[in-house]
Amino acid sequence: MQLIFDGHNDVLLRLLNNMQGGSDPVAEFRDGTDQGHIDGPRARAGGLAGGLCAIYISSGHFELRQPGEDGHYATPLEAPLERQPSLDIALAMAAIAYRLDRAGAWTLCRTTSDIRAAIEKGKFAAVLHMEGCEAIDKDLVALETFYAAGLRSLGPVWSRNNIFGHGVPFAYPMGPDTGPGLTEAGFELIRACNRLGILVDLSHITEKGFWDVAKTSDQPLIASHSNAHALTPVARNLTDKQMEAIRDSRGLVGLNYATTMLRADGQESADTPLSDMVRHVDHMVERMGIDCVALGSDFDGATIPADIRDAAGNQKLVAALAAAGYGTEDLAKICRDNWLRVLGQAWHEA
Known part of the structure; x- marks a missing residue:
């Protein structure tokens, strides 16, 4: 079994929503549930050893715009969020992460050594990520506080605008x-x-934001859960030119399992074959090299292929990649080693 460190999931959002309905988040993750995609038992069954766990502030009940007769759709950007309620929700999610850590349901990690140690002990290695920085103030006071609390990754925007930048809509066909x-x-x-x-x-x-970061940041360029626009022309996917910049920075792209970002027709359907996932990996490896490709499932945040179903099904993707010719060393890079390399660089470990 190839152990996997995954670049993106929304399990904290699911746990928060269910907690507000009376569920115990520790028991839900530790003991398992039939909801969503990730919990401890399913992670162990599928070799999901850890990942970046998003603090994400929902805009409410989000739905993709229904496609027209030609299969095209353009979902308007969600409205910007107010900071104070966003901060309250972000703190609630961080509190859940700490409750799971204290209870031994997972291990919160701040370094790659922490990640490796948790994996060695068979604990889910969770890293706090912030998807969209609505909870952060312009003066970045809250950023310092979240960093002290363990935040080690963030995306400046989700698919809406905020004080830091602009997001892309969920739209097909459309460029970034x-x-x-x-x-x-x-x-x-x-x-x-x-x-x-x-x-x-x-x-x-x-795309303009991408190039703004590229000219400003001293880190490898990372897109934690994005796919190839050349194969699936949704606005959320990356152009070949963007991938070449990621390659040149020795960054990485994490394969997103969302069917809208895998299928050639950009549609949301669990009836999406594993071959669509493999062809995106093939394209990314061709454009960037094996050292720049990883996994970023978007578990608990998207409709994923029925053949995967949830975290327990991860090894089906590994098997499909092996059948497509990826050897043991290549699979280790895709499944975890590439993530550990770029995290170490971003965290000033190397």
Whole structure:
């Protein structure tokens, strides 16, 4: 079994929503549930050894715009969020992460040594990530506090705009050049992340924002859960030119399991074959090399192929990649080693 460190999941959002309905998040993760994609038992069954766990502030009940007769769709950007309620929700998610850590349901990690030690002990290695920085103030006071609390990765924007930058819509067919990039506050955020050692994630940002980060950041360029626009032309996917910049920085792209970002027709359907996942990996390896490709499932945040179903099904993807010709060393890089390399660089370990 290839152990996997995954670049993106939304399990904290699911746990928070269920806690508000009366569920115990520790018991739900530790003992398992039939909801969503990730819990301890299913992670162990599928070799999911850890990952970046998103603090994500939902805009409410989000739905993709239904496709027209031609299969095209363009979902409008969600409205910007207010900071104070966003901060309250972000703190609630961080508190859940700490409750799981104290209970031994997972281990919160701040270094790659922490990740390796947790994996060695058979504990889920969780790293706090922030997807969209609505909880962060312009003066970055909250950033310092979240860093002290263990935040080690962030994406300046989700697919909406905020004080730091602009996000891309969920739309097909459409390129990622959909609007402005970073604001002045956004440039300051990137510089602060470089100084502190917080990984900067480029998934969800506009193409202009991508290039703004590229010219500002001293880190490898990372898109934690994005795929190839050349194969699936949704606005959320990366162009070959963007991938070449990621390659040149020795960064990485994490394969997103979301079916809308895998299928040639950009549709949301669990009836999506594993071959679509393999062809995106093949394209990314061709454009960037094996050292720049990883996994970023988007578990608990997207419709994924039925053949995978949940975290327990991860080894089916590993088997499909092996059948496509990827050897043991290549699979180790895709499944975990590439993530550990770039995290170590972003966190000033190397």
